[in-house]
Amino acid sequence: MTIIELIQTNQIIFLSLIFLLGLIVGSFLNVVIYRFPTILQRQWQDECCEYLSETEPAYKTPCQQTIGQREHSKFSLSYPNSTCPHCSHKIRFYENIPVISWLFLKGQCSSCQNTISIRYPLVELLTGFVSVVIGFYFGATILCLSLLILSWSLIAMSLIDYDTQLLPDDMTLPIMWLGLLISLFDWSLVYPEQALIGAIAGYLCLWTVFHIFKLATGKEGMGYGDFKLLALLGAWMGWQSLPMIILLSSLSGAVIGLSVKILKRQKESIPIPFGPYLSIAGFLALVWGKDITQAYYHFIGLSL
């Protein structure tokens, strides 16, 4: 029996491996969530600087200096190595093992004893758990692999949106194109026309809501990133899933948003990112969509 056959036939081995894979990917997602917004911000600053130094003589020298400094201090997902934000202690490989290192270090930096956020192991555990759910429902298939990529991307995008109120095009658009591409093959949940209409309808329905809301109130209720995220979900899951995703995301947004408001006793409205709710709704619809529909029909007295 080959290793692949063993993984396909033994559910416990398969799910354990997928949990481990999820933990490792979660550790990488922590780096993406932490560094990607900074990389983008630096890119935008450099682009603005380049533009200003070309058009406004007064900005030329300071801008050239800034761009020069940037080239000396390169910053990417892989460089420099991870360090403690308090004391710059270089994190060694055995201090970087998902979850275990955090428990072993008791949530403290080994050098300066400052707290290491519990969010790092929680993101790793969440990624592991989400991966196991996908593995359990979709089995050892190529479809499972592609849905893992979708789920991991949703985790990274949600947390970046939560931290920065920003859903980067550099993430939403490639994953949306990937969803459309995958729909051309057998290992997709939907047919190409369902994916294509899903992407278009996903973008346009939030775009329409945004502009009606803006006309009526003069305020911007959400961002363009949200339209692209719903287009992404439409591309992966087809137009049929959009009503459920919109409903679930609005419900979870209303419940969580109101609870936070009441708990923190906020009077004025602060902007709440919608991306995490769309992602949660997308994941629920992906895995339990049929069950939720059936439960709903049962609830309103119709049976299928």
Ligand SMILES: [Zn+2]
């Ligand atoms: Zn430290």
